[in-house]
Amino acid sequence: MFKNSLNLILVLLTLSVTNVSATLITSEDFTSGATGWSNNSTSLINGDRVLGGFNLFGAGAFAQKTFTLSGNQTSVNVNLDFWKGDSWDGESFFVYVNGNLLFSQSYVYHQGTQVAGQQHASWNELLVPISLNYNTTATSLTVRFSSSLNQNPTDEWWAVDNVVINDNVSVPEPTTLAIFALGIMGLASRRFKKQ
Numbered sequence: 001m002f003k004n005s006l007n008l009i010l011v012l013l014t015l016s017v018t019n020v021s022a023t024l025i026t027s028e029d030f031t032s033g034a035t036g037w038s039n040n041s042t043s044l045i046n047g048d049r050v051l052g053g054f055n056l057f058g059a060g061a062f063a064q065k066t067f068t069l070s071g072n073q074t075s076v077n078v079n080l081d082f083w084k085g086d087s088w089d090g091e092s093f094f095v096y097v098n099g100n101l102l103f104s105q106s107y108v109y110h111q112g113t114q115v116a117g118q119q120h121a122s123w124n125e126l127l128v129p130i131s132l133n134y135n136t137t138a139t140s141l142t143v144r145f146s147s148s149l150n151q152n153p154t155d156e157w158w159a160v161d162n163v164v165i166n167d168n169v170s171v172p173e174p175t176t177l178a179i180f181a182l183g184i185m186g187l188a189s190r191r192f193k194k195q
């Protein structure tokens with residue numbers, strides 16, 4: 001009995017690598033539109049539908065959406081592809097999560113290559129993959145995109161694509177499982193001896 005218990009504990013300890021399970025909250029490529037976003041205007045960049053874009057998201061534009069979380073998570077990952085379009089001159093793109101500024105980066109017109117919008121020389125487009133981690137036990141998550149652009153969306157604009165959000169839930173610690181198992185086996189052993 002003791003030997004079997006010891007083996008079981010050893011197995012549990014071996015399995016007890018602390019792990020985090022990730023659950024997908026949303027994955028949006030905007031192919032079928034932008035349901036639930038405060039501004040759901042979409043356009044095409046190279047045939048790929050995006051949220052916002054040329055002649056849509058310039059000075060003052062923002063888009064936000066609120067997602068439901070279980071509240072069991074310890075953190076969330078927010079991933080997106082950001083497009084900088086045309087004549088940016090040092091303005092910044094912002095990503096807020098639950099009111100907290102998690103991403104702020106400035107860009108200029110010549111970054112990237114000629115992909116969309118205006119075709120003037122060096123009015124380029126830049127694709128920037130953004131990956132953010134945010135610690136929260138809240139039951140909702142509001143993601144907000146905005147910029148400090150100060151001109152019309154025919155001069156300077158932005159777009160977002162491939163918004164993928166997952167939450168991270170810590171699984172019970174393996175040592176706790178092993179101790180719990182040991183306790184159960186102890187009880188079982190005592191009951192067995194009584195009979």
Ligand SMILES: [Ca+2]
Pocket residue numbers: 029030031048049050161162
């Ligand atoms: Ca897309």
Ligand SMILES: [Ca+2]
Pocket residue numbers: 085086114115116117118119120123124125
């Ligand atoms: Ca352009």
Ligand SMILES: [Ca+2]
Pocket residue numbers: 087088089091149150151156
């Ligand atoms: Ca400007």
